[in-house]
Amino acid sequence: MFVHWGHHSTRGGDLSWPLVGGAGDLLPHAHPLGAAEYHAGAPGFCPHPGAARRWMALARQAGMRYAVLTAKHHDGFALWPTEHTDWSISRTRYEGDLVAEFVEAARAEGLRVGLYFSLCDWHHPDYPAFRDEDRPYFFRYLGRRSSPEAWERYLGVVFGQLEELLTRYGPVDLLWFDGQWERSRDEWRADDLAARVRSLQPDILVNDRLPGQGDFETPEQALPTSPSSTPTRPWETCLTMNRSWGWCPDDADYKSARHLVHTLCEVAGRGGNLLLNVGPRGDGSLPDEQVSRLGSIAAWMAGNGEAIHGTEPGLEPWQFYGPTTRSGQRLFLHLLYRPYDTVTVRGLTLDHISGVRHLATGKELDWSGQAPVQALMAGGAVGDVVIRVPGDLVDDLATVIEVVVDGD
Known part of the structure; x- marks a missing residue:
């Protein structure tokens, strides 16, 4: 679960981008605001305690x-009481540390922690603002740059x-950088930064948005467009439920639960992870549309999670019209369409097929x-497996x- 949350969530709107005039068609609901007006909303940010516990429970239930x-998003507002700027949760009426609450809630639900x-x-001002x-x-x-002295202060x-994030909260499993495009690898001192991160948290994973670094790639809002463009190293796609990262009350353009599950199947079939976003309101509550979709995913995962978790890509594209995943001898066919009576899998050793079943119910299926x-x-023929799929399943x-394919 990706959680986009900050002081602007009280007013409603994507984080950060309104203060620079929006982001065009990429974020159509990031309505422009003057920088001073945008920042003026920070003192009123006062979420209800315990919000993170509710998000993390929904995340666990959804698999x-x-x-x-x-x-910390691009607007610089820190959700923890940082000692390095005066622009943080400490400037609000909320008497707490939202990062600490998130970390505690994630661990309580058995989730790994990412920041x-x-x-x-x-x-x-030293960035500059x-x-x-x-x-x-x-x-x-x-094109605007700070003086060398100001840049050193900002670094x-x-x-x-x-260092605060990586020493105050115990083990942090993942660090998700962003905002790197405005400076070069050398300007960020990216190599030194990565070395410092790993000295503080030796087992941490770092994404690819710290220039020249990264343990995994992060295509955004879409799957790789072809097999040749699918990353060869670990990857994750981050995806919004509608067209916004933060809570935007006028953004009703939600993807259906079916669309989200299909995306999950396709990502798994290509060997990636799906980081699905939620955008809480300023009080920490999630919109009903997001809660409903998480519930639908949870119900689907309860019966089909074995086809997602701990799997790797299955068949070649020519063998089946849809995503496939594999775990040992178990091959999972993801039907993203309503079959006409039967589905066909090509190029399997027929003598090695020991069982075919509907995963969610365990019901054995007829096949030839x-x-x-x-x-x-x-003997040992390689051919097509034709599976009859009853309509009620x-x-x-x-x-x-x-x-189940023995020996393949």
Whole structure:
């Protein structure tokens, strides 16, 4: 679970991007605000205690294994009481540490802990802070640089805040950098930063958005477009439920639960992870649309989670029209369509098929093998497995069939 949350969640709107004038079609509900007006909302941020416990319970029920919180987004507002700036949860009426509450809640639900940290900071004067006259963002602001002395001070903030995050809360499993595009690898001192991170948390995983570093890749809002573009090392795609990362009350363009489950199946079939986003309101509650979709995913995962967790990509694309995953001798077919009576799997050794069943119910399914007569007579024939799928077993979100293939 990805959690985008910050002081602007009280007003409603994507985090950070409104203060630079929006992000165009990429975030159509990040409605522009003046920088001063955007930042003025921070003191009123006062969530209800215990919000993270509710998110993490929903995440566990939906079959999620880790969660990532926006500890600091591009607007520079820290969800923990940092000692390196005065722009944090300490400036609000909330008397607590939201990062600590998140970490505790994630561990209580058995989830691994991830923290998001934006390298850029559109509030800090040494970065420098974004001004209304810097608009349009991409054409003017990116060319503005601090003095060498101010930049060194800012890097001290970055190193210092990361040290706080990696020493105050026990083991942190994952560090999710962002905001790297505004400076170069050398300007960020990325190699030194990565070394310091790993000295503080030797077992941590770091994403690929710290330039020149990273244990896994992070394509955003979409799957790789072709087999050749699928990363060869570990990868994760982060995805919003609607078109916004933060809570945007006017964004009703939600993906259906079916769409989200299909995306999960496709990601697993290509060997990746899905980091599905939620955007809590300022009080910490989740919109009903998000809670409903998490509930639908939870119900589906209760019967089909074995086809997702601990699996690897299954068959070649020509062998089955849809995603497939594998765990040992168990092959899982993800039906993202309603079958016309039967489905066909190609290129399997027919003598090695020891069982075919509907995963969610465990019901055995009728199947037959097809191959050239000569191959059938000789034994060890490689051919098609034709599986009959009764209509009453077709899942409204996605049907999963398990094929046990001995010796393959």
